[in-house]
Amino acid sequence: MDNAEQEIENTSLKLLVGTHASGDEQGIYQLDFNPKTGELSSSEHLVKEDNSGYLYLSKDGKRVYSSNGTKPGSVSAFEWNEDGTQLIKTSNFSSEGDGACYIELSPKEDLLAAANYGSGGIVMYPVDEKGNIIDQPEAKQHVGTGPHKNQKSAHAHCVKFSKAGDFLYAVDLGIDKILAYPIDSDGKLGKERIALQLDPGDGPRHLIFHLTKNRVYIINELGSSVVSADVDTETGTFTRIDKKSTLPEDYDGNNACADIHLSNDGKFLYASNRGHNSIATFSVSDEGKLNLLGTESVQGDWPRNFSLSPDNNFLLVANRKTGNITVFKRDATSGLLSFTGHEAKLPQPVCLKFR
Secondary structure (H helix, E strand, O other): OOHHHHHHHHHOEEEEEEEOOOHHHOOEEEEEEOOOOOOEEEEEEEEOOOOEEEEEEOOOOOEEEEEEOOOOOEEEEEEEOOOOOOEEEEEEEEOOOOOEEEEEEOOOOOEEEEEEOOOOEEEEEEEOOOOOEOOOOEEEEOOOOOOOOOOOOOOEEEEEEOOOOOEEEEEEOOOOEEEEEEEOOOOOEOOOEEEEEOOOOOOEEEEEEOOOOOEEEEEEOOOOEEEEEEEOOOOOOEEEEEEEEOOOOOOOOOOEEEEEEEOOOOOEEEEEEEOOOEEEEEEEOOOOOEEEEEEEEOOOOOEEEEEEOOOOOEEEEEEOOOOEEEEEEEOOOOOOEEEEEEEEEOOOEEEEEEO
């Protein structure tokens, strides 16, 4: 190996990929990512798992958790083998519902929550000091409907712990609500309250928190829009600031938004459009106002999850229907994206997580 090859190897990052692949291809994959060039290489199939949609990694990187969008749904925990080349499943438990589609650890990593899209509820498990899921589920079922054809029942799509770990938020696409569940000192869920009522037919899907401010950003799948809001950390409720479309004004085709991310400096917001097949880029003011700067083609079909590289120099997109992961260079000053020409082929990629 020459010096150039050695340098590339030393600087590469590992990218985990959750997929909706079937048969022998199903499960979790790993790619090498070069943070200098944006190149993806060295595809590895780490473990077979049925419909391992969303992944979450422990802070030390030793544990990987997945939500499995099966019927009934389930949550799984994995640990690495000795040389870090394969994942070994250590546990699998029912998600107490159907179609588990999102999973997250609490800030202290002593709780694990998942959202069930199919049955419209959430579940939370205790986690021990070694990262093992404890089989003591606490499930909550949502009830309600909305005006859109996809809102005939509740559809929990995301669970997020507050920064302090004292609330669990559930984003429900089917009832146009974000619910806040207080978490008591024993790690139990209290009675839910409405953190934010979205507009009828918005169909909220995911939310993210600002790194330093008490602010939250929500992406609406059915309404193709993003919402900014302030967070009351005492009550757990949100106060809406702004709402903007993720689509160009002249687009009148079908669209369903999916994922949302904020740059580390909090100045730019990114949202994925499935149908328009683009990443929408917004500037974000100090007050939380949103301005659509433009949309960038994802060079594929049906961009579900996407991820910013740790240094925020690149943005990577998982295009489920075309089975490719595409890499975009991000301009830190303008926030805009440009396709690098780099991509990797994997079967039905739906979640990207850097190790």
